[in-house]
Amino acid sequence: MESFLEDKSSMCKGLSSLPSSCLEKAKGMRVKLSHLADTHHKLRIHDGKAPQDLETLLNNKIGLQVFRGFLRSEFSEENLEFWLACEDYRVSPSHLQKTKGGNIYSQFINPDSPQEVNLDAETREALLCVMDSLCADTFNTAQQRIFHLMAKDSFPRFLRSIQRTDVIKAI
Template identity: 65%
Template structure:
């Protein structure tokens, strides 16, 4: 009699689940590359161009998700949205970004140096539209030097 999945060790099931997630992200990314090429669009050569493209952001997000490292992109996007917020909503949005990405115990903590992190902590009392500019710039630089080149290499493989 077949015992089904209950006979498979849980560690194997977890690995299989992880592989399924990575394969689904790869398939989505491959679809994006084919659509991009079908429309005879040039693949983005720099991170700024990629971030100005809705499809580019989506593909980059899929790639980062497959590497379990999408928090930098999500932080950068949250900062862009924050800059376009009205004055009355700035404090609440600033606190939300801080709690989600900056706080040392944040669930999606981004990799910032202690000086930038401490500077942000001080600005949280009276946040302005440019509160996260320096941190956003540092995360952009980190993505441009690290994850974006890996993303480009992954596109060449497809």
Template identity: 75%
Template sequence: MCKGLSYLPSSCLEKAKEMRVKLSHLAETHHKNKTQDGRILQDLETLLNSKSGLQAFRAFLRSEFSEENLQFWLACEDYRVSPSNLQKTKACSIYNQFINPDAPLEVNLDAETREALLSVMDSPCPKTFNKAQQRIYSLMAKDSFPRFLRSHHCMEAVKAF
């Protein structure tokens, strides 16, 4: 179990504080530049809307064998803007690829959300995956994104600016 930060050597804690200050400073500096890629560290939404940020985040998730969350989120974004005549086909594809318990890229969703999706697969609409997509986004924002900020993938992306 986690014993808290008090068990870490003070040198590690100081190093972590220094890194956080540097990352915050970089984020502020890039934010002031008002460039899309410069705001890579601001939040997950900004990262996902940045081509280079998205590439760095994808590489990080791939290294952790958890790229399916991002793939699902992107598939939902694509689905939302799809013409209505393609929605049923795309909805079935997303369900089979990410939601079905035997899916090759199964994402971590609660049973209630899975059941709700299964019940609307016959007549999907543009908002069909909104709740599931939001749950996966929250998972990435709370779990993957903070780890990404501490990763070498993030450091490399920052250096590229």
């Protein structure tokens, strides 16, 4: 303990001999590090973990916005848009499901759709067969497949990107 106090005392004496410009830079760094710690705390969720998985990111408003921007920059935003459309569809009143389901099919599922998502033929055919009898969980399987595709493909790239840093800076 005495050794630690001696080291700390000599460190403080050493700091006083530094030019004031260095001390100002050090103070600035301390403020930035403090802000980073606050940001990390704000990103924490109820179970005490920072968002390191796709589901947590999608449930974070700012994280979702930044992830969308990342996907847009890679021209692969359709998977996220499909996933969000399915989330909206699932909670929609039953009288709106036919319209919303048709929109989802024509925008994301149909092979000629403008934002066609990458689904296997079996899932695509199963959806085509049930389009006349829609229910709240019609798109669940397709949505899960796209979620897993994002989790394996685009989300790891996002974690390595500069945009991930933007999530931390934005909060």
